[in-house]
Amino acid sequence: MRILRRQPDHVVLLLHPSEGRALRALLKLYPCVPPAAHRLSRTATGPAAAENQRLLEEAMAALREEHQRELAALLADPRRLRRTAKGWRLRLSRGDADRLLQVLNDIRVGSWIRLGSPDFEAGERVRLSDETFPHLWAMETAAEFEVPLLTAFASE
């Protein structure tokens, strides 16, 4: 994926045909982070804390639904995503790009959780198997799409 044009309010990206297929396959995995992974506090207890935790989970569920709706609209909008002779042309407003980043990172973090939250820095490794491969693929591929998006708006 490379940046074709960068403006203050939007960016235009070109995806190789195989990248376009990978992105579509990846986005079908959203949402990935389980609701229980969202914790408001590590120390708070009692009814008020439980209520606040419930509200956080509700808010995250509503956010996921909103992201799914917007994502479907993005993928179906030829003004934002269209096939060209060289691959896929993706035009993202700042808001679109930020939403896509949130979605991609949900897939990355959720895939890592499904792998058992391995601590790579402590030397933990994930054994490649039929079971782990899809999650490893999703985790690494999500990062590959996140980096150019972060670069596109890095000067802000």
Next chain:
Amino acid sequence: MRVEPLSSRLRSGQASESDVVRSAAPGSRSSAGAPWRGGGASAADVTTSRPDADVAPGTDAADTLEPGYLVIVWNDPVNLMNYVTHVFMKVFGWSRTKAERHMLEVHERGKSVVARESLERAEFYVHQLQRYSLQATMERDQ
């Protein structure tokens, strides 16, 4: 393109007083209403105003309005370093330099205190940070 995950769980860290986000004044409150129902509002959208009435210390209302809560971002080995920087800039409106300083504190010390706020605003910031899948919590400031 090489990407680098956040990593290395070291000891607990502390942000300097000047680095954390503060309320405009003790007793300030958000005009955005309940943080969970604020939709897509960014931190920059939230304005503060002085409450109309005095609040007795130790009451529930005082708990809600006084800046007695820390917003903490915890390290993990999966979020990309430049992604975390981006999120801090977006949520708190920080400069890249300040955002990178806090990102590195998370990376090197295991956590960073990114705000000291009232209950309501601390909840708002945790909500915003968790939108981006960062491990963020709010804890009482002891």
